[in-house]
Amino acid sequence: MPDEIPDIVVGRLPVYLRALMRMAQESREITSSHELGQRLGISSAQIRKDLSHFGEFGKQGTGYQVKFLVEQLRRILKVDAEWGVALVGAGDLGRALAHYGGFANRGFRIVAVFDNDPAKIGMKLTGGLAVQDSSRLSDAIRQSGWKVAMVAVPADQAQAVADKLVEAGVQAILNYAPITLVVADGIRVQYIDPVVHLQRMTFYL
Amino acid sequence: MPDEIPDIVVGRLPVYLRALMRMAQESREITSSHELGQRLGISSAQIRKDLSHFGEFGKQGTGYQVKFLVEQLRRILKVDAEWGVALVGAGDLGRALAHYGGFANRGFRIVAVFDNDPAKIGMKLTGGLAVQDSSRLSDAIRQSGWKVAMVAVPADQAQAVADKLVEAGVQAILNYAPITLVVADGIRVQYIDPVVHLQRMTFYL
Numbered sequence: 001m002p003d004e005i006p007d008i009v010v011g012r013l014p015v016y017l018r019a020l021m022r023m024a025q026e027s028r029e030i031t032s033s034h035e036l037g038q039r040l041g042i043s044s045a046q047i048r049k050d051l052s053h054f055g056e057f058g059k060q061g062t063g064y065q066v067k068f069l070v071e072q073l074r075r076i077l078k079v080d081a082e083w084g085v086a087l088v089g090a091g092d093l094g095r096a097l098a099h100y101g102g103f104a105n106r107g108f109r110i111v112a113v114f115d116n117d118p119a120k121i122g123m124k125l126t127g128g129l130a131v132q133d134s135s136r137l138s139d140a141i142r143q144s145g146w147k148v149a150m151v152a153v154p155a156d157q158a159q160a161v162a163d164k165l166v167e168a169g170v171q172a173i174l175n176y177a178p179i180t181l182v183v184a185d186g187i188r189v190q191y192i193d194p195v196v197h198l199q200r201m202t203f204y205l
Numbered sequence: 206m207p208d209e210i211p212d213i214v215v216g217r218l219p220v221y222l223r224a225l226m227r228m229a230q231e232s233r234e235i236t237s238s239h240e241l242g243q244r245l246g247i248s249s250a251q252i253r254k255d256l257s258h259f260g261e262f263g264k265q266g267t268g269y270q271v272k273f274l275v276e277q278l279r280r281i282l283k284v285d286a287e288w289g290v291a292l293v294g295a296g297d298l299g300r301a302l303a304h305y306g307g308f309a310n311r312g313f314r315i316v317a318v319f320d321n322d323p324a325k326i327g328m329k330l331t332g333g334l335a336v337q338d339s340s341r342l343s344d345a346i347r348q349s350g351w352k353v354a355m356v357a358v359p360a361d362q363a364q365a366v367a368d369k370l371v372e373a374g375v376q377a378i379l380n381y382a383p384i385t386l387v388v389a390d391g392i393r394v395q396y397i398d399p400v401v402h403l404q405r406m407t408f409y410l
Contacts, residue, residue, distance in 0.1 A: 014404035015271065018383055022360070040385045078407045086402070097399070102383050106400045147410055148403065153228070166305055172406035174399055178223055178307050180245045188409055190402035194302070194379055195311045197395035198290070198353065199218035199219035201377035202283045202312065205352055 009050045015040060016047065017073040021106075023066045032063040042118075079107025086141060086170070088161050089152030090115040090123065090131045093176055097152060098125045108148070112140055116157075118159045141168035155179040162189075214255045216356035220245060221252065222278040226311075228271045284312025291346060291375070293366050294357030295320035295328065296338040298381055302357060303330045313353070317345055321362075339366075346373035353377045360384040367394075 019039050023031055033044035033051075033166050040047075051057050051069075053075055058064040074080040085103075087094055087110050098113055115121060116134040123131045132140070141149075149170045151161055158177030165173060172188040175181055178196075224244050228236055238249035238256075240276050256262050256274075263269040277327075279285040290308075292299055292315050303318055320326060321339040328336045337345070346354075354375045356366050363382030370378060377393040380386055383401075386394050 011405050013408070014398075014401040015385065017404070018398070018401065019385060022384065039387070039390050041387065076408065077404045078410060079404055083403070083407060086305050092301040092304045096297040099297045100399075102398070102400060106404070108400060108403055128373065137387050148407065150399070171410055172403070174406070179227065180220065180224060182244070182246065186397060188406040190406055191306075192397055192399065192402060193219075193223070194286070194305075194355070194397065195313060196219040196223065197379050197397060198288070198313055198377070199282045199284055199311070200216050201379070201393040201395055202288060202353065203218070205283060205376055 003156060005053050009053060010096065012042070012046075012050055012076055013073055016050070017070065017077065017079075019105075020066055020070045020073065024070055028066050030063045031066050031069075033058070036064075074107070077107070081107075083108050083148045084111035084138070084144065084145045084146050085109065086111065086144075086149040086165070087113045087152065088115070088134065088137065088165070089148060089176075090117070090120045090125070091152065094152040097150060098127065098129060110150075111144070112144065114140075137161075138164055138168040141165065141170060148174075150174045150176065154178040210258050214258060215253055217247070217251075218278055221255070221282075222275065222282065223311075225271055225275045225278065227241045229275055233271050235268050236271050238263070241269075245354070255302065279312070281301075281337055282312070286312075286355045288313050289316035289351050291316065291318070291348065291349075291354040291370070292318045292357065293339065293342065293354060293370070294381075295322070295325045295330075296357065299357040300330060302355060303332065303334060315355075316349070316351065319345075342366075343369055343373040346370065346375060350377065355379045355380075355381065357381040 007064050033047040037044040037047050057069050057072055085108050090113050098110055113129050113131050114134045115131050120131045121133045149165045151158055151173055153161055155177045158179050159181055162173055162181045166183055166187050174190050176192050178193045183189055238252040242249040242252050262274050262277055290313050295318050303315055318334050318336050319339045319342050320336050325336045326338045354370045356363055356378055358366055360382045363384050364386055367378055367386045371388055371392050379395050381397050383398045388394055
């Protein structure tokens with residue numbers, strides 16, 4: 001089934017899940033595509049259409065059970081269990097990611113942090129992780145079977161790091177380095193570059 | 206003209222610019238849509254079509270002058286001058302952003318950092334900025350005329366911060382808080398939430 005789902009639909013599911021988890025935190029039990037749409041600035045028809053790719057999650061007129069829809073979306077996005085994430089790069093950004101509380105309960109946990117800077121190797125991070133030598137990266141990934149990694153190294157090191165990660169078995173990379181990575185077919189890469197987002201807005205100013 | 210350009214095209218321009226600036230750093234003088242496409246995993250036809258919305262930037266058979274195309278894209282994206290950016294939130298992420306070297310030369314400079322935590326107010330950041338009291342936010346924005354802001358506060362504070370920013374004149378917000386903001390028409394918001402990107406990939410694993 002996943003092959004038939006447009007990627008743009010897949011991209012909206014995490015945003016739906018995030019909003020629904022927030023509603024659950026607020027102890028909301030029922031919501032509607034209308035209410036969800038208003039929170040997200042998306043039409044209710046779009047939300048219903050997106051969700052209909054995956055089944056029937058609500059009843060006409062009674063809306064969605066928040067908790068049930070959260071569970072379903074977690075299952076669909078495969079975050080009903082927790083993914084161990086390898087983080088490469090322990091600079092300012094990498095350390096901020098290692099300390100970030102927002103991964104918990106959303107399907108991800110940073111399980112190892114690597115850097116090639118001798119000054120950073122051995123550094124203890126909040127949460128008890130210690131920065132490991134990047135030379136251990138490939139072995140650690142192979143032994144642990146981690147499939148997901150985050151790259152927070154300088155642009156000129158990112159491709160080499162990505163190559164290592166993929167060779168060792170990583171299938172999904174979230175890349176913070178401001179460079180487009182070249183990877184084999186079937187390997188997923190997502191990008192976070194604040195400047196790209198900012199420039200996308202200044203175009204309209 | 207901007208009204209007619211699909212937003213998805215606008216979203217690719219910063220990526221083209223980033224790759225072209227990298228080529229310029231590598232002292233490359235000429236490139237082609239083919240080469241650019243290979244670096245970016247985008248078809249050369251797509252690149253030519255995207256750029257054709259804005260004019261004629263290359264000649265059939267001779268390709269693009271890297272430096273010229275960089276200048277043109279900087280002009281189109283309005284980053285040929287530098288935007289002062291107000292940053293709200295001086296936690297781990299906010300401080301990492303304040304220290305991030307990747308804004309320089311790409312059109313943005315963090316000019317002020319705000320937080321409401323007394324323990325952080327007055328803290329000196331790399332680059333010489335000191336964290337200011339959030340109570341000064343509105344006045345500072347009004348006086349300085351800043352149009353662009355980054356929000357790196359907890360989710361439950363983000364909407365209130367965004368409301369303040371917009372009321373004071375900000376027109377573009379890059380939001381790192383894991384929540385969708387409700388803003389008036391015409392205000393641009395972009396989102397960075399690593400979990401949304403990660404979940405978008407685990408769907409396919």
